[in-house]
Amino acid sequence: MKKKYLLSLLMFIPILVFSQNNGKIAGKVVDNSKLPLIGANIIVLNTTNGAATDEDGSFEISITPGTYSVRAQFVGFSSQTIENVVVEAGKTTVIEFNLEMEALAAQEIVVIGYGVQKKTEVTGAVTSISPADVQKIPTTQIAEAIQGAAPGVNVSFGSGAPGSTPNIKIRGAGSLENNDPLYIIDGVPADIQYVNPADIEAIDILKDASSAAIYGSRAANGVILVTTKRGKPGDLKINYSTYLNSQSPDADFPFITNSRDYTNVAKQAMDNVGQDYLQFITDYEANPSAFSNSDWQNAYFRDAVEQKHDLSISGGTKDFNFSVSGLYANQKGTIINTDNERMSLRINSDFKKGRLKIGESFSVGKSKGTSRWNYTFNFFHLARMSPLTPIWDNTPSGYGTQWDISGLALEGNPILQNEINELTWDDVNILASGYLEYDILDDLKYTFRVSQNIDNKYEFNYFPEYFTSDADNNPTTNMDETRERQYHTIIETFANYNKAFGKHSFTLMGGYSQEKIDNRETFASVKGFPSTELRVLGAGEEGDNAGGDAWEWRQRSFFGRITYAFDDKYLVTANIRRDGSSRFDSENRWGTFPSFSLGWRLSKESFFEGIDFITDLKIRGGYGELGMQEFDDYAYIAKIIKDWNSRLNYPFGEGRDQGIIVGARALSFPSVGIQWETSKETNVGFDMALFGNRMTLTADYYQRESEGILYAAPIPLSSGSYSPPVVNSASIENNGLELGIGYRNYDNEFKYDINASISTYSNEVTKLGQGNEEAVWGGEIHWSMDLTTKTEVGQPIGSFFLYRTDGIFKSQAEIDAYTKDGNLIMPDAQPGDLKYVDVNGDGRISGDDKEFMGSGAPDAEFGVNFSARYKSFDISLNIYAVTGKQMINGARWLTMRLDKFAGMHEDLLDAWTPQNADSNIPRVLYADDRNAQASDYWLEDADYLRIRHIEIGYTFPKGILNALGVGNLRIYVAADNLITITGYDGYDPGIDYGSLFDRGADRSPYPVPKQFLTGIQLGL
Amino acid sequence: MEKIKKHFTGFLLLLIAAFTFSCEENFLEVTDPNNLTPDTFWKTEADAVKGVTATYALFQYQLWGGRWGFYEGWYENMQCRSDLIHLADMWAPFGGMSRYEASPTSYVIDGFWEFTYQALYASNQVIENVPNVAADDATKQALIGEGKFLRAYAHFLLVNTFGNIVLVNSTPKSPDEFYKPQASQAEVWALIESDLQEAKSVLPDSYPAEWNGRATKGAATALLGKAYLFQDKWAQAASEFEAVKSMSYQLVDDYESLFTGMNEHSPESIFEINFTMSDEGGRNERNSFPAMMGPWKMEHPNEYLKNLYMNDLTSDGNFSKRVFGSIVFNHPESDIWYFDGGTFEDYYGADDTNVYWRKFGYYNSDNNNGYSWSHSGTNMPIIRYADVLLMLAEAQNEMGNTGEAINNINLVRERAGSTLITSMDQTSLREHIRHVERPLELAGECGRFFDLVRWYKNGDLKSVLQAHGREDWEKFDNGIDIYYPIPQSEVSANPFVTQNPGY
Structure with a gap:
């Protein structure tokens, strides 16, 4: 059809x-x-x-x-x-x-919030990503297009799961809990994940406080302004593009998959602690052929395909334009039984009649996918499987079970869990915003805008009954459903006035906005189903359970801006915003966020006239204050909690099976007297164009102090509060340097652009809570290992805090020589054990010997974008690199430590033994963690350089196309994550969780796959 | 054109006006639709009962919100330093604690401190808010009495576990009050005494059976006696225990039934922590005794305790009820569920050296009510009448009334079927109470280490451990290990708290 x-x-x-x-x-x-x-x-x-x-x-x-x-x-x-x-x-x-080739920025318009500004007049730190750059990487994720393209903007991936959202951080750590920037889509705050990258016209990033202050209380982490495409006067344009992406997992973790090797290591581990062999070892020796050689990793991962289709139709006259676009994408995950399907529709149009202009941006996005318990610990489940355990077996469920092999870790079969359980989510988001603009005077424009964002989130979990053995089964099918719906309503009105006379020009903007979010969630679960075919709540026969909650947030704001330019040379911008938020009590509700910035275009001065190679030079500097209010609603209101968990209920009465009496009380203290979190930032920088605009240079330096950070810093447990209240409890200092260099040469048939960015940043905690040595611990690898990061005053957030090791003891003589004042420092050590350094020199190894050792945050990031065109061919390349990043290789720790017999790392085969005395790998020990402490033995440099994207395209000549009536046709092949150069031994050095405290603690989440794409772009 | 413009401007002004007027003055005022606040709660007697219920709930120490928590957070935490047990090597969280190398960052120690202080916050809410609810005075007094009983019990646990503790007798009113200094032990004991004196004067003698588990006058009197005993206030202790003796408590004939969940709140019971197998509404108020005390063998009696049992004989030379009720050992009549109809030898082999717990290990597989080997609804006895009799005997012996003391001990021995004591001098009887009678009757019931510390805190506990052949006795330091370290999280967050000596 x-x-x-x-x-x-x-x-x-x-x-x-x-x-x-x-x-x-x-x-x-x-x-x-x-x-x-x-x-x-x-x-x-x-x-x-x-x-x-x-x-x-x-x-x-x-x-x-x-x-x-x-x-x-x-x-x-x-x-x-x-x-x-x-x-x-x-x-x-x-x-x-x-x-004529022009200055890169000469006519560029920058979106700055409630208005636009010519790039040459911008005085704050604003980075614009051109449409060409946004479109360069075929993706469903905007974040992928931003990575490495904007200095100071860090994009990281917490998971390679289909449908997962990358983390974007602007200029390091603005706060402790929440570091997500504010996204403004066509003027209204909204969720970026529903925007199709193909619909984007431009992205402008307000990085410093002097520019972001116009968004006041939510701008402390920077602002990303996304403008979607609108129709242009002219012929109807129809564009279709598609790609096919074949993904392969980077699943090459070195597990031992041979049961003979596995059993040998197990024997060695038990010999080394002097214990009798567990039953599986004796059984194996008696009859090795009764055991499997399972490769769990291989069964768990797969090659998978993604396809994406975009179709857009746009056009217009001078009084009317429209753009309609649709997306369909379907991505299979590289872990079995994971996928994501997305659909979206966008309609943007504008109508003009005289001084009146009316228009709308309307989008509907739908995304559904599979969730697994918890992606981060998925690998840890896989890594608990022994090759001796059959993946499939002659059991009622058809799957093998480790529970029946005596002596192996009691773990369920992850293949079974992934295949039989149905765990899905299915979200729909509608964003409708309409505006009315009226030119009251020729240079006075009034804007009124209403927007409604409807977000529906849905989760479905179904755990069917199964039987693998007496110990490993689910006797009762159970399911649950969660629905969350959110209405986000914004009404705003503002006016812009522009005036120029003589050498003076200025603009004035003032406005008001009112916002409300209304969120409601319901949850229900039930168990006991007559058949696993029936998968609705109503079919369940027992254990009905329902719950739900609601919250509301409201904000009212006044804002204004004034800009002034004299002779296009001296530039001034000042912003102010005053926000009132329902998250604060009436005493502390309102906050004011001012900023100003200055610019001087040196190149316009007469003394610059002789300097020909500098085409344009502007220096600029600014200061601003921003707020932050990302924490729970109603925090300042005390709560009585009832029936919440076992901490509140009690079974009074007779017998062993008495009923439960529901209790209630205040569990935690409210956040009494909390105020706005403020960050104060100073930014200086310059923009330069050289050699007739062939080269551009932008540099910025910033220093930011965040004060009164809203964080639930630990309070003494003796206070009795279940959780500490969020209070203004911390301060952080950030500073950094950002450099962007661009060079292009269009002089010959081979035309190319090269853009590079470098950013460095560092942070330090300057205040944390009230206590003497208050610290926030994080970086969990496993519950049985000490937390690996510690955040305290004087240190960067999330710094690794670990024992230092100095190789392994190769002989008893080395142990005997390791003394303090004649006493052995590690008297219990044996040859083959790790040697821990007695850092504090007290003659023993204790927690006091731990040291700070860098963090998972890189010291510097580099991005290079190269694109070139020769006749009908084009090529582009995106390289991203970081230095100064550390990671704890959690997967290696888990598989090297034999607390129980589970998955094993190949390195164990080369562990220290008296016969293998040169080995640097500690001896294997069963249920003895002396070598598995939180030490730098598990810490690795995670510097890396990655060819994120490489693409070669061919544009068909017009002659052929004209005959077909096709406007343009381009085909391309591309590869993502093709090559990564790194010394890091885990799955992926690029992995970074959202939380600052856990950064670098690698628990091997869903690995980011390699991708090979083939695509077509067709215009009619 | 001009006309349209005029009209439109008017329309615009109307729009702005309408918009402005629609802005409610209190737009930014919100109320929490999910929860009551302290102002809207605490109105009725039912509210007060909920508040009290939530206070009892904390003494289940369900660290992970489920059945494993009580065993780790309370049971093994209390037991692991005892001179009478051997702890399984595999039980890593307690390894350091049982080897007298407790760490300030242990999550068990941290969790115990956390839950007990939450119990203080909860009990202070009861004490402060119940006076304002609408109920008759006697009801309110009794509810406040329960709050005070629980506040006293929480302080009792804390002072004996940590020595130098923060005393909490009110809820914080402002963030400044989160940070309180440590109090002297004398101040803590004074508050425990006054709370219990007030509690025993207002608490009822008993409750209707559906409220079994709430603190009674007997519970407050017995705990007050125990508080005196822990301060060597012998006469005051004896007087409270005599008062308990004059109440209607009696020893039950079936010793074992006290630990199976089959005889909860028996006439012998004075105060228990309740658990249930019921999991209605997904609520989990169970513990994991049958697994932990059963086939997982997290701990078992050591050689010293085994020898006590092997010598606790009836007049005809058989083992006493409390031997069969407390342990399984290589004897044809010794039985527990996981033998699955077999014998000790079938399961453990011909092992005459080791013995294992039977106490609390009960598991009835015939009961379908969600029962499994890892679930149990067995209550934890905190004070029972036999303990009161032995504490009374101890106080009497210390006051020189050795004859009366022997009579009270014999009441306990008689129930077990053990041979009676005919005579003993004061010193021998002191040793007998400390190292024979209390272990035999009360081993595995979590009180042992507190007893050891109260007897030897100014003496030489290390040599007692050595004499009893306790593993790792050589690591015990008399000046340090009688108390756990204050959790590191408290020391870090509270500028007014200092770590216990030696940690």
């Missing part, structure tokens, strides 16, 4: 074009080296006619006779208009455009 339609459309277009008695405008577009510009747009002004140039830079437009103005435009070049082009019927008028 679809095919037919497309075909008839294709046939129809040439008829339209050639059926009238028209004249023609034809010609060429070249640059100042007389080289053709391919793909330049030619627009006949005040008509709907236009064309794009072909591989020779030529174009041809059929048009009714008359006199026209014709404009040629091309990205990176200043546009040129030729007036009085006369067209006569049946004749061809030839014109030639000669475009």
Whole structure:
């Protein structure tokens, strides 16, 4: 059906074009080296006619006779208009455009919140990502397009699961708990994950406080402004693009999969602690063929395919334009039984009548996928499986079980868990916003905007009954459903006034906004189903349980901005915002967030006239204050909690089976007297263009003090509070340097752009809670290992705090020589054990010997984007690298430590023994953790360089396409994450969880796959 | 055109006006739709009972919100330093504690401190808010009495476990009050005494059976006596124990039934921590005794205790009821569920050296009510009448009334079927109470280490451990290991708290 339609459309277009008695405008577009510009747009002004140039830079437009103005435009070049082009019927008028390469930023418009500004006038630290860069990486995740493209913006991936959302952090750590920037989509705060990257026109990032202050209380982590595509005057444009992505998991963790090797290590581990062999060992020796050689990892991972389709239709006249676009994407995960399916529809249109303009942005997004218990600990489940355990077996469930092999860790079969349980989520998000603009005066514009975001989240979990053995079974099918719906309503109104006279120009903006979020969640579970085919709550027969809660958040804001420029040389911008939030009590409800910034365009000064190689130079500096209010609603209101868990209920009465009496009381203290968290930031920087705009340079340095950070710092347990209240309890200092360099050369047929960014940053905690030595511990690898990170005053957030090791004792002589004042420091050690350093010199090894050892936050990040074009071919490359990053290889720890016999690491085969005395791998020990302490033995450098994306494309020549009536056609092949150069031994050095306290503690979440893409982009 | 413009401007002004007026003055005021607040709660007697219930709940020490927590957070935490047991090597969380190398970062110690202080916060809420509820005065007094009993019991646990503790006799009113200094032991004992004196004067003698488990006058009197005993206030202790003796408590004939869940709140019971097998509404108020005391063998009696049992004989030379009720050992009549109909030898082999717990290990597989080997609804006895009789005997002996003391001990021995004591001098009887009678009657009931510390805190506990052949006795330091360290989290967060000596 679809095919037919497309075909008839294709046939129809040439008829339209050639059926009238028209004249023609034809010609060429070249640059100042007389080289053709391919793909330049030619627009006949005040008509709907236009064309794009072909591989020779030529174009041809059929048009009714008359006199026209014709404009040629091309990205990176200043546009040129030729007036009085006369067209006569049946004749061809030839014109030639000669475009000048322009300053990269000369005409660029930057979105700055409730208005726009010319890039040359911007005085804050704002990074714009051009549409070309956004579109460069075919993806369903905007974050992937941002990584490495904007200095100071860190993008990291917590998981490679389909549908998982990357973390974006701007300029390090603005706060302790929440470091997500504020996303503004077409003017309204909304969730970025529902925006299709193909719909994006531009991304502008407000990095410093002087620019972000216009968003006041939610801008402490920076602001990302996303503008979606709107229709342009001209012909109807239809674009279709698709890609097929074949993904392969990087699942090469070195497990022992041979049962002979496995049993040998087990014997050695038991010999070393002098225990009798467990039953599985004696059973194995008696009959090895009765045991499997299971490769659990191989069974758990798979190759998987993703496909994405985008279709958009846009067009318009000078009074009306529209854009409609749709997305369908389907991604299978590289872990069995995981997937994600996305659909979205966007409709943007604008209507103009006289001084009035009305329009809307409307989008519906749907995403559904599979969830597994907890992606982060998924691997840890896999790693608890022994090769001796069969994956599939002759049991009632058909799966093997480790429970029946005496002496192995009691773990369920992860393949069974993934295959039989149905754990899914299914979310729908609708964002509708409408605006009305009215030009009260020629230079005074009034805007009124209403937006409603409806978010529906749904989760479904079904655990069917199964029987593998007496010990490993689920006797009762159970299921639960959770629904959460959220309405986010915003009403805002503001006016912009622009005035220029003589050398002065200024703008004024003022406005008001009111916001409300209303959230409600319901939960129900039930168990005991007559059949595993029945999967609704109503079919359950016992154990009905339901719950739910609701919250509401409201905010009211006033904001304003003034900018002033004198002679385009001296620039001033000042913002102010005053926010009132329902998260604070009436005494502390309102906060004011001011900022100002100054710019000076040195290159406009007369003393700069002789310096030819500098095309443009602006220095700028600013200061601003931002707020933060991301914590629970109602925190300042005391709560009585009832029936919440076993801490509140008590079984009074007779016998062993008496009923439960529900109790209630205040569990935790309320956040009495909390105020806005404030961060104060100073930013200085410059923007420079060199060699006739071929090269650009942007640099920024910032220093930020975040004070009164809203954080539930630990309070004494003796207070009796179940959890500490969120209070203004911490301060952090951040500073960093950001550098962006761009160079491009379009002078020859080989045209290329190269952009590089470097950012460094560091942070230090300057206050934390009230106590003497208050610390926040994090970086959990496993419950039986000490937490690996410690955050305290004077240290960066989430610093590793570990024992230092100095190799292993190779002999008793080395143990005997390790003394303090004549006493052995490690009297219990034996050859083959790790040697811990007695850092505090007290002659023994204790927790006081732990030291700070870097963190999972890189010291510096580098990004390089390279793109080039030669005739019809194009190539692009994205490289990303970090240095100074440390990670705890949790997977290695888990599989090297034999607390129970579970999964084993291949390194165990080379462990120290008297016969293998040169080994640096500690001896194997059963149920003895002396070598498995939280030490630097498990800490690895996680510096890496990754070729994130490489792509080669071919654009078909116009000649062929014209015959088909196709506007343009490009095909490409690409690869993601193809090569990673790193010394890190875990799955992925790029993994980073959202929490600052856990950064670098690698629990091997869902690995990010390698991807190979093939794609088509078609324009009609 | 001009007209449209005029109209439109008017429309715009109307729109703005309408919008402005629609802004409610109290737009930013919200109320929590999910929870009551202290102001809207604490109105009725039912509210007060809920508050009291939530206070009892903390003494189940369900660290993980389920059945494993009580065993780790309370039972083994109390037991692991005893001179009478051997702890399984595999039981890592208690390894350091049982080897007298307790760490300030142990999650068990941290959890015990946390739960007990939450119990103090909860009991202080009861004590402060119940006076304002609408109920008759006697009811309110009794509820406040329960709050005070529980506050006293929490302080009792804390002072004996940690020595130097923060005393909490009110709820914090502002963030400054989160940070309180340590009090002297004398101040803590004074508050325990006054709380229990007030409690025993207002608490009822008993409750209707559906409220079994709430603190009674007998419970407050017995705990007050125990508090005096722990301060060597012999006469005051004896007087409280005599008062308990004059109440209606009696020793039950079936010793074993006290630990099986089959005879809860028996006439011998004075105060118990309740558990239930019922899991209605997914609520988990169970413990894991049958697994822990059964086949997992987390701990078992050591050689010293085994020898006591092997010598606790009836007049005809058989083992006493409390031997069969407390342990399984290589004897044809010794039985427990996991032998599955077999004998000790079938399960453990011909092992005459080791013995294992039977106490609390009960598991009735015939009961379908969600029962399994890892679940149990067995209550934990905190004070029972036999203990009161032995404490009375101890106080009497210390006051020189050795004859009366022997009579009270013989009441306990008679029930077990053990041969009676005919005569003993004061010193011998002191040793007998400490190292024979109390172990035989009360081993496995968590009181042992507190007893050892009260007897030897100014003496030489290390040599007692050595004499009893306790593993790792050589690591015990008399000046340090009588108390656990204050949890590191408390020391870190509270500028007014200092760590116990030696840690």
